[in-house]
Amino acid sequence: MEWTRSETIGLASVQCTTCHGLGLRPVKKGKEAPCNCVLRSIFRACFRRFRKSVEQEKHLSQCTFNFTGGRERSMTWGRKDEEYIADFLLMVRRLLSDDEYRIFRFHYLLGADWRLCCVRLKMDRGDFFHYIYKMEARLGKAFREVEPYGLFPLDEYFHGATRDVVAFTPPRVGPMPLRPPMAA
Ligand SMILES: [Zn+2]
Numbered sequence: 001m002e003w004t005r006s007e008t009i010g011l012a013s014v015q016c017t018t019c020h021g022l023g024l025r026p027v028k029k030g031k032e033a034p035c036n037c038v039l040r041s042i043f044r045a046c047f048r049r050f051r052k053s054v055e056q057e058k059h060l061s062q063c064t065f066n067f068t069g070g071r072e073r074s075m076t077w078g079r080k081d082e083e084y085i086a087d088f089l090l091m092v093r094r095l096l097s098d099d100e101y102r103i104f105r106f107h108y109l110l111g112a113d114w115r116l117c118c119v120r121l122k123m124d125r126g127d128f129f130h131y132i133y134k135m136e137a138r139l140g141k142a143f144r145e146v147e148p149y150g151l152f153p154l155d156e157y158f159h160g161a162t163r164d165v166v167a168f169t170p171p172r173v174g175p176m177p178l179r180p181p182m183a184a
Pocket residue numbers: 012013016017018019020021022023035036037038
């Protein structure tokens with residue numbers, strides 16, 4: 001996929017010494033790639049949304065009627081927050097090595113700060129942040145580029161293909177089937 005400056009400039013860090021706030025950095029033969037500050041910013045936005053989805057009261061979760069593009073049944077019911085949580089966790093688990101996932105779990109899912117992580121995982125501070133920066137950039141890139149349902153931009157994930165969403169409070173029946181997350 002193509003990354004454009006109009007997309008990256010709003011996500012870049014103005015203090016970044018690599019892209020100077022433009023969000024793109026030169027790679028080979030006149031080509032440009034998104035700067036790590038942009039990729040980390042995407043990760044953080046997706047992680048904030050993940051926490052919000054996890055923390056919200058379950059009775060607030062809405063069932064929505066979504067366009068799926070299938071040949072026979074192009075619309076289906078789904079619960080976007082639950083799908084998002086599943087997609088997020090599945091991608092993290094697939095993309096990270098076992099060692100990286102241990103760090104991710106302690107720091108992001110269990111909420112341990114860097115000191116606790118370093119003691120528990122027997123790492124020094126420099127290595128810990130090196131891993132964190134690398135993981136955030138890799139996950140941010142994947143969240144944006146994965147096909148066919150990228151997690152980012154979040155408004156497209158939650159509303160992009162469902163402009164005509166019908167908000168619906170589900171009746172008290174059994175659990176609704178979820179669209180398989182991350183269908184390849
Ligand atoms: Zn940058």
